[in-house]
Amino acid sequence: MQSLLGRRTGQNMTAYLLKRLIIAVLTLVLASMVVFAVLEIIPGDPARLMLGMNASADQVELLRNQMGLNAPLALRYLHWASGLLSLDFGRSYTYSVPVIDLVRERVVVSLPLALIALALSTLIAIPVGLFSAGRHGRAGDTIAMGAAQLGVAVPNFWFALMLIYLFAVWLRLVPAGGFPGWGAGVWPALKSLFLPAIALALPQAAILARVTRSALIEVLNEDYIRTARAKGLPYRTVLWRHALRNAMIPVLTILGLQFAFLLAGTIIIENVFYLPGLGRLVFQAITQRDLIVVESVVMLLVAAVIAVNLLVDLSYAVVDPRLRSRQ
Amino acid sequence: MTLRFDIPEENLASILAKAFGNRSFLAGFIITALVAAVAIVSFFWTPYDVTRLIIADKTQSPSPAHWFGTDHFGRDILSMIMVGARNSIAVALVAVGIGMGVGVPLGAFAAARGGLVDEALMRLNDLVFAFPALLSAIMITAIFGPGAVNAIIAIGIFNIPVFARVARAGALAIWPREFILAARAAGKSRTLITLEHVLPNIVTLLLVQGTIQFALGILAEAGLSYVGLGTQPPMPSWGRMLFDAQTRMVVAPWMALFPGMAIVVTVLGLNLLGDGIADILDPKSRRQR
Numbered sequence: 001m002q003s004l005l006g007r008r009t010g011q012n013m014t015a016y017l018l019k020r021l022i023i024a025v026l027t028l029v030l031a032s033m034v035v036f037a038v039l040e041i042i043p044g045d046p047a048r049l050m051l052g053m054n055a056s057a058d059q060v061e062l063l064r065n066q067m068g069l070n071a072p073l074a075l076r077y078l079h080w081a082s083g084l085l086s087l088d089f090g091r092s093y094t095y096s097v098p099v100i101d102l103v104r105e106r107v108v109v110s111l112p113l114a115l116i117a118l119a120l121s122t123l124i125a126i127p128v129g130l131f132s133a134g135r136h137g138r139a140g141d142t143i144a145m146g147a148a149q150l151g152v153a154v155p156n157f158w159f160a161l162m163l164i165y166l167f168a169v170w171l172r173l174v175p176a177g178g179f180p181g182w183g184a185g186v187w188p189a190l191k192s193l194f195l196p197a198i199a200l201a202l203p204q205a206a207i208l209a210r211v212t213r214s215a216l217i218e219v220l221n222e223d224y225i226r227t228a229r230a231k232g233l234p235y236r237t238v239l240w241r242h243a244l245r246n247a248m249i250p251v252l253t254i255l256g257l258q259f260a261f262l263l264a265g266t267i268i269i270e271n272v273f274y275l276p277g278l279g280r281l282v283f284q285a286i287t288q289r290d291l292i293v294v295e296s297v298v299m300l301l302v303a304a305v306i307a308v309n310l311l312v313d314l315s316y317a318v319v320d321p322r323l324r325s326r327q
Numbered sequence: 328m329t330l331r332f333d334i335p336e337e338n339l340a341s342i343l344a345k346a347f348g349n350r351s352f353l354a355g356f357i358i359t360a361l362v363a364a365v366a367i368v369s370f371f372w373t374p375y376d377v378t379r380l381i382i383a384d385k386t387q388s389p390s391p392a393h394w395f396g397t398d399h400f401g402r403d404i405l406s407m408i409m410v411g412a413r414n415s416i417a418v419a420l421v422a423v424g425i426g427m428g429v430g431v432p433l434g435a436f437a438a439a440r441g442g443l444v445d446e447a448l449m450r451l452n453d454l455v456f457a458f459p460a461l462l463s464a465i466m467i468t469a470i471f472g473p474g475a476v477n478a479i480i481a482i483g484i485f486n487i488p489v490f491a492r493v494a495r496a497g498a499l500a501i502w503p504r505e506f507i508l509a510a511r512a513a514g515k516s517r518t519l520i521t522l523e524h525v526l527p528n529i530v531t532l533l534l535v536q537g538t539i540q541f542a543l544g545i546l547a548e549a550g551l552s553y554v555g556l557g558t559q560p561p562m563p564s565w566g567r568m569l570f571d572a573q574t575r576m577v578v579a580p581w582m583a584l585f586p587g588m589a590i591v592v593t594v595l596g597l598n599l600l601g602d603g604i605a606d607i608l609d610p611k612s613r614r615q616r
Contacts, residue, residue, distance in 0.1 A: 030454045153594035155546050158587035165576050264459035286469040306457050
């Protein structure tokens, strides 16, 4: 983790960025190989699956040739991988439409959901972390961190069920599930994403608040904070301008990791709320053994995680001026 | 994220005294012991038989006869939670075992060798981290079929890089120490030094991470069972109970309430335990700064 922050002397900005970029691309390539390999070892012939049990051997063989299934392994990988680059994931076995069309329909549900949850979690966690760190060891801190400890232990799908019971069954404020589509207007659509976003955000916020607090407490013990206080800066200024900025690196790291959790979390939460997102798509595909869809969605989410982690690495350079100035 | 540590120089008695003086550790220990006890008791006794379906008793609200109510098949929820505890603990424990068993040697090896080996292993770690754990668990169980064993493997695989990373970070901090230099001067091999000097000094770090991964494993198993890819019925599991509860929220909310609370209490206990161990053994927090 330390070397990744580029603390080593003599490493300049460009080299740092280049290294992160190369690692990201390398990881992406390796990940695509893993996903491809997984699909290869799955028992069952996709061609036979598409044609059904009554198809003759000749028919299956014909389709296998058409689908390129008889080509050598490396060639098939290259074909598949180059397809990925042009967003051509292949055709769904069950829907017989390009996978990208299915993904496009669903991503407009999942992505807003994950982003709203991420924003919500950050908006809750950072102030709570600041509050707690500012009252380190006092009653307010103890209560806030007790709540955070509890929040970390709550599974988001159970929290979702409890929210449904409270807000949809009991208070009847929001729909219990389903999604009207963005075509029905922004407000109804947002309203149906409201509970899922809270269910996703709160457990994540609990983790983030704990990290923010401990990073801040660490920073608040530094000499330059004492100096800033000694020269008469108000505590608030010190906390926000000096401490928070220096505590950002661990916070950003966790934020990046959380995006991965949120993406995976949406998969389960979408099933709780019957939202037609990528998660629902994956589960339908799993039950229908439509593995090319499963594989494509996994690949897409993995790429998103790698991209976000790269962004986090790049943002270190923005947050930490030492990274920029060191030539 | 960076765990700091020191070699505990106290004897066992003083560590224990300190441990039970730590509120977090004490609370975590009591809760975890309680959950473990419930799981063990469930092998010999449960209030009702969880394999018998009594439709006449279906969806009864909590009462003296059924403390946590009954489900849609008339099964006693308390009994099912007890048996479910056994299942959750087993899955999470074996998954931690897999993670430690493979991850720790890898991490220690990377730290001992350094250079290219280290770099390669860490890149491999990045690769596994790029797959959101739950997503990959879903993929693995989707391909190899749902079930507790595949859930264990799926969760275990994603524990490997976590333990590799912690073991490596811990070992890297030990290697520059003087007693390692002395051991090297004495002509001991890197493997022997790792076994005799490095590993004993990172045990506490691994223990803390172990409780965290244990807690995460329980959450992951519940998640997988909830979406139908983990433990299969009729074996009761907390996640599966929540799935059954979902469509019956209006008539039987207790079906969702109690299994969820079982998960929260167990995970909370483990996290408190982990925090407590870290507190006790972390010299930084010991100094109460």
